[in-house]
Amino acid sequence: MEVDILKEDDKSVKFVLDDATPQFANALRRTMIGKVPTMAVDEVYFRNNTSGLFDEIIAHRIGLVPWRFPVDEYRLPEKCDCEGDECPNCQVEIVLKKEGESFVKAKNMKATDKKVAPENPEVLLVKLLEDQEIDLEAKAVLGIGKDHAKFQAANASYKYYPVVKINGKEVEDSETAARVAPEKVKKAEGVVEADEQVVYAMKNTVDISEGDEVELERSNDKFIFTVETVSGLEPKQIVKKAVEILEEEIDEFETSLKKSL
Ligand SMILES: [Zn+2]
Numbered sequence: 001m002e003v004d005i006l007k008e009d010d011k012s013v014k015f016v017l018d019d020a021t022p023q024f025a026n027a028l029r030r031t032m033i034g035k036v037p038t039m040a041v042d043e044v045y046f047r048n049n050t051s052g053l054f055d056e057i058i059a060h061r062i063g064l065v066p067w068r069f070p071v072d073e074y075r076l077p078e079k080c081d082c083e084g085d086e087c088p089n090c091q092v093e094i095v096l097k098k099e100g101e102s103f104v105k106a107k108n109m110k111a112t113d114k115k116v117a118p119e120n121p122e123v124l125l126v127k128l129l130e131d132q133e134i135d136l137e138a139k140a141v142l143g144i145g146k147d148h149a150k151f152q153a154a155n156a157s158y159k160y161y162p163v164v165k166i167n168g169k170e171v172e173d174s175e176t177a178a179r180v181a182p183e184k185v186k187k188a189e190g191v192v193e194a195d196e197q198v199v200y201a202m203k204n205t206v207d208i209s210e211g212d213e214v215e216l217e218r219s220n221d222k223f224i225f226t227v228e229t230v231s232g233l234e235p236k237q238i239v240k241k242a243v244e245i246l247e248e249e250i251d252e253f254e255t256s257l258k259k260s261l
Helices: 022-034 055-063 174-180 183-187 196-202 235-260
Strands: 002-008 012-018 038-049 091-099 102-105 124-128 133-143 154-166 191-193 213-229
Touching (some): 012 154, 012 235, 022 154, 022 213, 091 102, 154 174, 174 196, 183 196, 213 235
Antiparallel strands (some): 002 012, 012 213, 038 133, 091 133, 154 213, 191 213
């Protein structure tokens, strides 16, 4: 299996996965979406709330805020040594206290661990008027997207890598060639004879002339992945973590298989 990164920025990564199977590609996609742990607030205790919004609405909004956190320092509560009994390795205390006319934003929430902070500090939680106050404590934990959407790490998808052939020979840059190809080539099942329109659309990308046979196929072992983070994790961290999780699952399977044989 080979990975080649095509494009990368703070929010997303696009890469080619080569020499894999559709089953593996799908397992990777599902793991990135549903099993990579991220941090979110799970419980909120209100000491005072005289704002215009009910406690439940504010708690819900706080719950949807993604948090940046040191990935290797926190564990899922069920996998922590404390066995879910709430310790600094599996939970973070958060306080929010503000009064008087103002906008209460995500950045006003302060975590006991300075390395934990809202991914987007400008998310608006509630607006306070004069004489209004909000004072609460919250608890953030790790969780996975499979259990609750607020823990979802990423939007991840893949498509089959296109293979463009002209007169039976694969072109060098199939991805670009497939992108510029007109609809009649994209939708055709099998070979299309290049006419003026096809040549016009593709001539800057590939060597093509009228009468050539053009074919667009989908590779069954090469995939283009797009992973966009919707959490406090970086896109590459999500891919890495998903691979670790798949490895752990295979190990678990192997261990239990050995026991039962
Ligand atoms: Zn713990």
